[in-house]
Amino acid sequence: MDQKPSKALRVLIVDDEAPARKRLRDLLAEDAEIGTVAEAENGVAAVAAIESGHPDIVFLDVQMPEIDGFGVIEAIGADRMPLTIFVTAYDHYALKAFDTDAVDYLLKPFGNKRFEQAVARAKSRLRSAEARSLGPNVLELVARRETPGALWDWIVIKGSGVTKLVMASEVDWIEAAGVYVNLHFQGKECIYRSSLAAVTKRLDPLRFVRIHRSSVVNIKAIVQLEPISHGEFEVLLRDGARLILSRNYRAEVEKRLGQSL
Incomplete structure (x- = not known):
């Protein structure tokens, strides 16, 4: 030694x-x-x-x-x-x-x-x-710290006369659902009335990354990536979901990880 x-x-x-x-x-x-x-x-x-x-x-x-x-x-x-x-x-x-x-x-x-x-x-x-x-x-x-609230620590979900707070860090992935998005967290899912592009702008860009034109994932929720073909990967998340990492977004994911896939 x-x-x-x-x-x-x-x-x-x-x-x-x-x-x-x-x-x-x-x-x-x-x-x-x-x-x-x-x-x-x-x-x-x-x-x-x-x-x-x-x-x-x-x-x-x-x-x-x-x-x-x-x-x-x-x-x-x-x-x-x-x-x-x-x-x-x-x-x-x-x-x-x-x-x-x-x-x-x-x-x-x-x-x-x-x-x-x-x-x-x-x-x-x-x-x-x-x-x-x-x-x-x-x-x-x-x-030079950013203004509080510029990036979401919490997501406010309104519906049926009740307002719920979900920690952004607990969200595993987000998918486009028409003009709205579907949030997936703790084995649950719910509709959030905003577009995927608008929601993505409010998420921590070092925690969440877009992997497809219709989906954004929490990097910590990724369990493994399995190569498919033509530079694409199947992404397995901790909640069991399987998504596709499009080759168009691969470079951005590699940039966030600081390593090649």
Whole structure:
């Protein structure tokens, strides 16, 4: 087994999903320059861990309950934050800013190579005179957060004198149903009175992807893809549904995954 160097890097992983934390921990275990790796499952624990452990690098999830990634930054103070690699499947507009302002970001789901690139960039910053230059950039980034409600966290469904709220993240897929759409979630389905194009514009573009002219899917709901012919795939979802990934939308799916199919 490789020995850790005497000045091993201290790392903190902040994510409310245990599988996501485990994946990062497993990848970090392969790096001989990484020493201690701590975890925090929410923003409150993250603030405490940063203040007490003084990590060199923080992998910070953007979307978490109660205090999200930006709330952690605000609590610590941007000028006091360790080098931060954002881990997100959420903020479309922030990603554009991260590309130039932050140390780096990892877009879920990410591949091993992309992870290695992010860590290498963080190490380079640590070794340079710019190692603490993240603060002002993050302040600018926080100021550019998208307007609440611009992308749906909840979908309001009205019908029969009752209004229901469905978390957008719980929707497995959406299909065109004439001039309306049919939402599929938790083994249920219901009509939503809006067009597929209009609904798609309000969904998180890093969580949902169009796979066919008549269907949009939640990436997390995909179990597997089976090649059919001529560049098309049959898409198996966690609710058992089988859809078609049209070759016209394949490039967009590959772009979201960061890998070829």
